[in-house]
Amino acid sequence: MAGKVIVLTSGKGGVGKTTSAAAFAGGLALRGHRTVVIDFDVGLRNLDLIMGCERRVVFDFINVINGDAKLNQALIKDKRNDNLFIFPTSQTRDKDALKRDGVGRVLEELKDSFDYIVCDSPAGIEHGALTAMYFADSAIIVTNPEVSSVRDSDRIIGLLASKSRRAEFNLEPVAVHLLLARYSPERVRKGEMLTIEDVKEILSIPLLGVIPESESVLRASNTGTPIVFDEESPAGRAYHDAVARFLGEQREMRFLQPERRSFFRALFGRA
Amino acid sequence: MASNLVQGAVFTVMVVRAGMLRDPAFDHELADQIQRSPRFFLNAPVVLDLKQVAEFAHQSEFVEAREILRRHTLTLIGVQNAVPAQLEAAAGAGLASFAPNAPQPSRSTPREPTRSATPMPAAAAKTRLVTQPVRSGTQIYARGADLVVTAAVGAGAEIIADGNIHVYGALRGRALAGAGGDVDARIFCSRLEAELVSIAGHYLVSEQLPPEQQGFPVQIALVDERLTVTRN
Numbered sequence: 001m002a003g004k005v006i007v008l009t010s011g012k013g014g015v016g017k018t019t020s021a022a023a024f025a026g027g028l029a030l031r032g033h034r035t036v037v038i039d040f041d042v043g044l045r046n047l048d049l050i051m052g053c054e055r056r057v058v059f060d061f062i063n064v065i066n067g068d069a070k071l072n073q074a075l076i077k078d079k080r081n082d083n084l085f086i087f088p089t090s091q092t093r094d095k096d097a098l099k100r101d102g103v104g105r106v107l108e109e110l111k112d113s114f115d116y117i118v119c120d121s122p123a124g125i126e127h128g129a130l131t132a133m134y135f136a137d138s139a140i141i142v143t144n145p146e147v148s149s150v151r152d153s154d155r156i157i158g159l160l161a162s163k164s165r166r167a168e169f170n171l172e173p174v175a176v177h178l179l180l181a182r183y184s185p186e187r188v189r190k191g192e193m194l195t196i197e198d199v200k201e202i203l204s205i206p207l208l209g210v211i212p213e214s215e216s217v218l219r220a221s222n223t224g225t226p227i228v229f230d231e232e233s234p235a236g237r238a239y240h241d242a243v244a245r246f247l248g249e250q251r252e253m254r255f256l257q258p259e260r261r262s263f264f265r266a267l268f269g270r271a
Numbered sequence: 272m273a274s275n276l277v278q279g280a281v282f283t284v285m286v287v288r289a290g291m292l293r294d295p296a297f298d299h300e301l302a303d304q305i306q307r308s309p310r311f312f313l314n315a316p317v318v319l320d321l322k323q324v325a326e327f328a329h330q331s332e333f334v335e336a337r338e339i340l341r342r343h344t345l346t347l348i349g350v351q352n353a354v355p356a357q358l359e360a361a362a363g364a365g366l367a368s369f370a371p372n373a374p375q376p377s378r379s380t381p382r383e384p385t386r387s388a389t390p391m392p393a394a395a396a397k398t399r400l401v402t403q404p405v406r407s408g409t410q411i412y413a414r415g416a417d418l419v420v421t422a423a424v425g426a427g428a429e430i431i432a433d434g435n436i437h438v439y440g441a442l443r444g445r446a447l448a449g450a451g452g453d454v455d456a457r458i459f460c461s462r463l464e465a466e467l468v469s470i471a472g473h474y475l476v477s478e479q480l481p482p483e484q485q486g487f488p489v490q491i492a493l494v495d496e497r498l499t500v501t502r503n
Binding site for chain 1 (some may be wrong): 404405406409423425427428440443493
């Protein structure tokens with residue numbers, strides 16, 4: 001087995017990288033692919049919370065890089081899906097602990113037993129983010145429909161084209177995809193957000209999916225359940241669509257129109 | 272460092288065919304041409320093309336040619352397509368040798384020059400071509416050349432050229448043409464959304480760009496030391 005390394009990155013913080021990494025990894029696992037999701041945000045560990053495994057962390061990514069623990073001691077198996085594993089990071093160390101050789105060695109080892117290795121990058125363009133993107137085969141650029149996020153994404157795409165291992169060794173370039181998160185059709189209609197077309201035009205990379213802004217995402221985060229396990233949520237279904245498109249399926253974009261609120265739903269609030 | 276003492280550079284030089292120098296019609300036409308753009312021709316360097324010219328075997332002929340061109344404000348700096356004897360005479364007159372130089376007195380199939388007598392610029396400096404989007408944070412410098420970008424230039428990107436800049440896409444970053452001081456350099460773009468445009472050190476920031484030109488295909492030139500933006 002030769003697994004593929006996918007990095008979720010954005011440059012800007014707070015756009016939904018970790019949520020998307022958890023959802024994407026969950027979506028791949030639900031489709032039967034053996035998937036591990038790694039937290040590269042050393043010192044600001046969050047993925048374990050989003051995945052709901054924070055109370056089972058014993059060893060972490062840094063321990064394995066330093067040779068203090070074995071891979072199978074640090075990997076946490078998801079309770080909902082047998083194909084899904086979580087690889088948490090250290091909360092006490094900082095990004096300098098991500099030594100490139102060590103990270104490369106660990107990823108090579110993971111490639112032997114997983115189909116997909118999903119890397120949740122930290123924000124910024126410093127060592128942590130650069131290390132997360134360095135080994136990527138594919139990159140998913142998580143962007144919100146607003147100018148600062150789009151500009152930071154543009155910067156990250158440029159870095160992927162120049163600073164990745166594939167760029168350094170003149171291999172086939174990293175496949176770059178756009179995931180537009182926190183999209184609110186209502187606010188786009190009012191002119192408060194960039195449209196999908198605006199973002200696509202500025203970044204000129206293929207659009208993998210549009211995730212609608214949804215309260216269910218916050219609820220999923222707080223309960224430690226990746227949103228793809230919520231079959232009812234539009235955001236969860238949008239992530240499933242994005243995963244399908246990533247795997248080469250053709251799917252129509254959904255959830256692009258403002259939701260029609262019926263009289264009853266307006267009365268009783270939204271589910 | 273010694274390596275800094277000798278630097279390569281690429282220049283545009285006019286080439287004048289030697290056979291036409293003494294032709295009164297050529298003299299007239301050249302004077303006419305120069306009158307139309309005197310600044311362009313003032314002290315402009317010229318290379319004498321000796322292709323299939325039997326004369327110019329004596330130093331004095333090169334001195335004469337230099338005088339003729341001098342009257343037109345042009346400066347003779349060298350020869351090309353010279354046979355060895357011509358090359359020697361040219362060197363005696365203090366002229367440089369520009370490739371190609373003919374090893375033989377004449378080619379096997381002589382061809383009549385079909386071009387008009389107007390002096391032709393020699394091959395221009397190589398243009399730097401960029402086909403990928405120029406992303407935020409990237410800087411591209413076309414040294415001694417024009418820069419052509421066939422994609423968008425992102426906000427926060429910077430493109431610089433000693434010559435002209437062409438962007439066949441949206442220009443959202445900074446564009447600095449004529450970075451080496453060429454006041455005749457221009458900036459062309461399919462869609463003006465720039466953060467800053469500059470020609471030979473004169474610049475306008477986004478706020479100072481005419482709002483009615485924003486989002487349109489324009490060219491930017493330096494006219495009387497002011498940047499002017501005109502719709503293409």
